[in-house]
Amino acid sequence: MKSLLVIALGVLIAVPVIPQIRDGLLVGIVRDEETGKPLEGANIVVRGTLLGAASGRNGEFRIRGLGQRAYTIVVSMVGFRPAVIENVHASGPEQPILEVSLRPTLIVTDQIVVTASRREQELREVPASLSVITARALADRNIVTMDEAMRYIPGVTVLQDQINIRGSSGYSRGVGSRVLLLLDGLPFLTGDTGEINWETIPVGDVEQVEVIKGAGSALYGSSALGGVINVLTRNAPDHAEFRFRLYSGLYDKPRFKEWDWSSRSRFQSGLMIGYAERLGPANVLLSVGRSVDESYRENDAHHRWTVFAKAHTDLSEARRLSLTFNMLKRTHGNFFWWKSLREATIPADPQRNGTVQSTRGNISASFRETVSERFFYVVKGMYFGNFWRDDSAGHVNNVSASHRGQTDVQFTYATGEDHLLTFGVAGNGDYVESNLFGRHRGYGVAVYLQDEWAVDQSATLTTGIRYDLQKASTLSAAGRLSPKIGINVAVSQSTTLRSSLGAGFRYPSIGELFVSSAANVSQLIILPNLNLKPETSLTGEVGVFSKVSDDLSFDVAAFWNELANLIEPRVFIKSIRVSPSDTAESNRAVVEFENITRARIVGAEVGLRVSWFERLLATDIGYTALWPEDVGQGTILKFRARHTLHTSTALTWGELRASVDYRFISRVDRVDDQLIVLAPITHGQSRVPIHVLDLRGSYALSTLGLPLRIGLNVTNVLNYHYVELVGNLAPPRMYSLVLEGAL
Template sequence: MKLIVAHIVFLAFLVSQERMSVHGKIVSSEDESAIAGASVLIVSTTLGTSSDAEGRFSLRKIPLERRQLQISAVGYKTQVVELGVGDVQELVIQLHPSLIQTQGVVVTANKRAQSLEEIPVSMSVLDAKSFEVRNIVSLDDALRYVPGVNFQQSQINIRVSSGYSRGVGSRVALLMDGVPLLAGDTKEITFESIPVFQIDRVEVLKGAGSTLYGSGALGGVVNVLTKDAEETPTIFWRVYSGMYSKPSFDQWKWTDAYRFTNGQFLGFSSRFENLGVAFSLNRLSDDGYRDGDWLRRYNGFLKLKYDLSPYQSITYSSNLFTQYRADFLWWKNFQNALRPADRQRDITVNSLRFNNSIVYKHFVTDEFYYDMKAVHFRGNWHRDGLNDTRLDASISDAFVTDVQGNWTLDEKNILTFGIAGNYDRVRANIFGSHEGRGGAIYVQDEYRLSDDLSATAGIRHDYQEVFGSFTEQQTNPKFGMRYTIAEGSTVRLSVGRGFRSPSIGELFTSTSNTGSAAIVVPSLNLNPEHSWTYEVSGTHPLTEHIQIDLALFHSDFYDLIEPHVFSDSLAKINFRNITQAQVRGFETSIRTAIFDHALLIDGHYNYNWAVERNTNAFLRFRPRHIASVNSSFEYLFISTGVDYRFISRIEQIDGQLIDLAPIVNGRQRVDIHVVDARVIANLVEWGIPMRVALNVNNALGYNYTELIGNVAPPRQITVSLEGIVR
């Protein structure tokens, strides 16, 4: 009781403290142009905001004793500004361009905000601008531009960690604002459910990350960070419409009509005293470029952040996603590649995904803060046949809690520690009714040996249980070092362990009507997969205009769960711990900024040598080479860009599954070459608060399969209009 009273008195004391306000504009030191989307934080408080399209920001009710303002933006060097004396302060802050992403602030690597150059592992960051200029409507489309990342349709591979298994399990953990977002039944990622128009940035951590994030972070972590509320009432809108080009070959023609896609987005964001509100609605309708491949999608997002004091905040987020689509699994055959296999016709999938999270954050002292997170994620989907005949259905709930503390022990040590828990409940005709639960405790110390040299060591112990199947304990350590040779020149070293518990889907799937000749039967004796990742990486500026990154990586994977056909004649499939694998490779990036940063060119190359340890055969569904070149050019009010992606032909696929499904001519595949181009006119300078964009995706009209039996989208031309009203 005394503690509560003391706490209330302390809060009252804080509230009664004198405050100041800061308003300002963030500009580039090169040409004084406004920097939009820069993060502005009052150090050691929960107070923060982002700069608007004109680079302006505003922060109020800042305690007088907090005088450090940290400003960061991707592509610019992070800056800390000491505030002067006075109730209201007006600032113009110049940020210096940085060639590379070493200066932005990230939170995923060590579960706390820190500069990219301080972290001991490889990480890529996608900012909001990269979503806007490419007219991204689904998160996976954006992640295709991340070095070392490739997709098997909707399944993500970070440095070829994942391979492919349809609908069950992900070897990459997905977080939204730091909280896990994996379906309770299949533990798969539904990228399309992420509200892309609300994304502030996406951080992609490469390599095992289970020391901080637990099960699923076997090959990497994708953390989606959503935008905070604007300081003043702001309405965002966007409308877009696109058209697919007609099929390249007469054999593939299935309709004489053009196929269209269109979408609308409307968002509102504002602060009302201590309450920040951001909400949005968006809709997408896609006719599809293939016969029987249409979809309708709706998404609603709400984020409320209430500042209890400058040192405490509580944030509630809610995301509702519904989608109704045809279920195109694979083609009829290669001569009819844009038509579905006959038995898939008339099958539709209805899905609803709904997640709520609440986060309480408290800066107790300059040295210590903690946060408490609770998440509920509901998945509800069903597949229906002709006349709404129910084929498969699942309702799942995933609950996750996490209490985390960050304690700066002294000038050299920062301790991060916490406990986490999870509970899953599934009711499904293909999985049955099952429950699972788990708990974890973790601790990590970042030790700064000198200004240039730091080390990170951490460990996490997880307990996972699925009732009626397995009980498992996993201990995952990690170690990392970072040495800064000179400004912009850093060497990193890391070792980490990851694991993934089998999903309820993998354990209990039982089908007889999957649209396939093969049936899936339960696999009750599965063990968790685990991995060790080793990496040496570095960043070095070759000249004032060129930066090079290089990472050498090695991963050992154990007990990878793969589908297994155990009777040809009866064609049964279950999941087994089959594969012991080894992945080695390197990833290199070269970034150039020329003509005073008007022209930016990034080139990336990723070589993967991925083999099964026992047979030395190349792993299935993994490419050996991934390369990309991204370029952008800005002149006056016009900005343009061209992106090129190359993925070498998948060398090994699962022939047995292709034959059993059967996916007729399913072995057809080629190298992937995709060019996306864009031109954007910013009309704001003409007094019209609007941008007009023309995007041409797959501009070469190149035909390829990302996933067996599925021709990727042809050339697609999209026109979009977007604006901001204040």
Template sequence: MSKKIFFLLIAIPVLVISQQKRIYGILEGQVLDETNSPLIGANIRIENTLIGGATNRKGMFRIIRIPAGKHLVRFSMVGYETKLVEVEIKPNDTTFVLVKLNQTAIQTKEIFISASKYEQKIEEIPVSVHSMSSNELSLRNTRRLDEALRIVSGINMTSDQISIRGSSGYTRGAGSRVLLLIDGIPLYTGDTGDIIWQLIPIQEIDRVEVVKAAGSALYGSQAIGGVINIITKDFSGKPITYLKSQGGFYDKPYYSEWNWSPRTRFFNTLTVSHTRKIGDLGVSISASRFEDDSYKLNSYTKRYSFYFKSKYNINPANNVSLLFNGTTYKSGSYLYWKDSRNALVPPESQIGEWVKTERFNVNLTYQSLISTTAIINFKNSWFHNNWWDNTDSHNSSKSEMIRSEISLNYFLENHKIVTGIEGSYATVTSNIFSNPYAIGFALFGQDEITLFANRLRFTGGIRIDYQNVDTTLSKNPVLSELNFNPKVAVNFKANENLYIRASIGRGYRAPTPSELFSSTNVSGIRVIPNPDLKSESNWNFETGLNWSPVEILKLDAAIFGNELYNFIEPSIDPVTSYIQFKNITRARILGYEINLSSKFFGNSLQTNVGYTYLWARDLKNNIFLKYRPRHLVVINLHYKYEFIQTGVDFRYWNRIETIDEDLVSLGIVKDGDLRDKVLITDYHLSFDLVHLRVPLRIFFTINNVFNYNYVEMIGNLGPIRSFSLSLEGIL
């Protein structure tokens, strides 16, 4: 059934009416920085068309089949100012341009997509956002995206679960309150609703966009706490082959009694990728292998991943693209430590347990520029998720998530309108989540109105979602709900350097099959189902400003709040010790965030300091919400001298005030109440030999420089000091 629906969704006919014969030309060129060094991966886009490309290792690009005549060409790259250049394409000839982009550490004049599903300048967005480039990921030898997100202001990670401004605590195997997108298409599992960080192809990321506010008015469920959108790299006009080899090892634990292994624990990554254009067809393909011995006993990982992306430009106004991204891996099970004297060793019952997974997503999209002011997007996806373990319960789950969306972007002189319809269907076959299926349907629309010579931007929007969750055994739907999620926002340009913003909106998240139907026993923890769960919701607001008093300085400050209703949290029965998900929490989160960015010595030295304060309260039980720090500090220092770059990242949060105390008092996690403040320092050093005409980059990192002992999740010691070296070859 699911396969038939999938093929029905993706088999939307791509009908292109024959156009009059047109005359075309070719655009070639080179993109350099202010030091005349080539920029690799800079994006080039022909305005009012869907034609574009990216630069190769020499900063060169080549774009074919451009209609003859005058065009505005947009040149952009994260960390650099966007430039529009007028060029004249000569019939049946090649036009050459040389473009220089000036670096800017301060995120102004950069383009952002995720906040409204169309391009906006960062300073004109009415909510707090953050952008991270592929270069920032490479500099830090990033192996998984969640590692890099730990140094973003306002974000804290509890193990592998992300929280933006306190939106989430920690619930193993339950849904995320932050929506992850890849090229604008949701990417989460159909059974647990989790983000699978292992699936994300780090080497294919162009940039990462973070929206620090609920996005349910455009994106629906899962976006109650924010949105993360991964923008993949564009295709190079000329062939590029990329090779990366990374190796590293963990240091000895701080205390000798924690040293459970007689040998050094290693990790390594090998990645090969290739991108090129063949006529109107762009192709990128990559494969990678990752192995990690882990610093913990029985926490190893061995993973293989494959990525394929292609786009065919049917003509300047129509294109179709296909993306396949898959991974398979085996990892050991490590839920919590044996006790504090054996902080890197799990209980004996967990030793030898493992989990195997097979996961992939397929995205098929079609874009049509029906006029100079309107674009139609067809987005279709299939997410296959299959995992199983060797515990006594032999837990397993297989889910299929199918989604289709049709949207229209319509731009008038003073209006930017986005409207669309979305449908989804998911099935789950599992011995612990029952065999449910879920159907979703949504309508959404938003209009951004500009007034007073574009100084005031007013945005209003709403999304209507219908959710139905059922099982083959139930007579009536387990969950059948209709949710209305409006949003109103304003952005005011006081002057060229000061922008003031405010927003208010509703978010929601439907319970996942794992929260509704979980019935299992894992390492002594018994979980029972609760089919009476309802969706959780919130009303969130923010007011803030973006101020650049001088060219080298930017201040971004925000005050925010969240009123949370029917919050889904795991509840432990004190008599049976069983865990069940319940709508038990009426909560409130208030806080503020300040980010100060600066650059000195001609952009050579860049700094960023971020501070977030959270007042996160369970109003029913009058306690601080679980796994939320009250104070978060992030400091980033980066220095560049010619082809050498070095930097330091520092993060702090206070001792977590509230954890799952019942797991400690019931003796399930011994010494689980032991925790302290977090003080982590990372260091990185790189040599970009491409600037010396040697196609090689070298990256060296030390993570947790001072080997600080800390706990993010109860009974889990955070990563100890590690050293890594990467070699990247570009051919």
């Protein structure tokens, strides 16, 4: 604790004398070059400063705080080629408004991202691999829960709901995620099991999702072993807006009548309605959603209600306060695994009557002040509550309530022309009450510091370090130091080299430490393990990005990840007293989380973007090869695929948008044999390579004067049957119709 205070004091003392904001104001308007229409939502970044803005409904933007010198600004927007405008001066009374025109394109390479360095920067400046999912991609694919979107990212696989970036994660029923999920920059993992709950993410109100591949603990702390996902929600527009989205999908019949368990067709449908308005000084949006997924499997239906509200107010040109409320209420069946492959859509007998009811949600606040073009700070806070219980035939089995509060105070300061410092403090507190995990409190504090040094015009060296101190219940506090270093070199205007080395770690969750349960629907007895140590990782990457022409760009990366003390569930036979009233011990199948594995993952990733047929079509191809080695046992790691291939070809022709997505995942070499034997999961070893082909098309009815877009999606077109997770048949072909509109 003493060392933590020393570091915290050091960081705070390092806060420089803050330069005062200058008066220079830049006013501009962004238009579509082809139609001349104003563009709302374009990102404007002033290069070499920390200033930026987004264009409003009339395409207009205002950036205050500029000096008298000339600036270079970058204007970007999804679906358009970015514009770089040099020699821009702040507008005076006699200065004209800056006019910026963006050319439409299908190839997007120069996006603005915020996760890699906790500030707005161009994607090509990032010294690590980073993928972006846009709001349009989410809408076009009719994404209902965010884990579905993750399946389209090269190098990422999803085992039911547990995400695996470049082989970092196996499967532990979601418990203890090795990928850190952020919601608007703050950790969004549950307080009890440290897992990602994808359904809580307000997909309909997401602006952008950024996925960093590789360790990110030097900036974000625990759980960022394999990567970081930052979900950025959209702000309310500065005008009244009504939006809706209605969809309905039908599951096709499986190939075998033995899997057709229901006498009627099974549907998935939903409605989201959102309204935004300017109320006094604040822009406010409210969305309410209802969705029902009857599922293609018995006892697997999902019923969800979602509410999302966000308000922001600009207290001045440089100060913004945002408040967010987000809630999910759902009920779903408890389908753990199939009865057998012959009855692949029916759960194992003990799970047939089980349901899970949960209420989850967060309240967040964020305040940002841009003090000058060289300094801004952000204060964020969030409460995240998770309440769930599972029932079996009317009998309540397990109940859990977890409360997590967290805060982050970040300062970003550009010292002169060369150095950009980002530093801050973060803290969290947890309280868990559950018959599974007991009653526990947890605390954590952290300090972090990052320096981005512009070595010369073409090279930037990024170094960073973070110290975390975490205490769970009555266990001793544990501290971790996470350093990183990265370099980004622009060898030409079109080619950038990058290299990085960073540490990651993850504290065991309260769930992994204290879980204790008698046999339930999974038929396994789960035992606590108070001796768990934090997992650690060290990730290295070398990559090159090149934009060969306006129609062709590629990205190649080689990476290496060394992981130690990996916590995995171990299933084995143990002689125990099942209940305190038992007089004698008996042999039972039990599960215990243990520090089992030391692993090394070596791999390469190739990405290619090309447009053709006079830019009518754009194709993205991503291939990832992995060698995931369990160093401790001299075998391949469980639940990792060695080869993944993602391709996506999109067509934009007038008001028509269409795309074809294909993904291939090689057959997983190794699964958890003990789990299959002892659970037991009949035919649990059955698995095949994965081939999934999706087709989608949508048409805007604006030509008919209607503010509507209608779309048709067909997922798993080949009706290919596969499992991502043992004993869980993936969805068959599905047809869905989507209607969305905005007024």
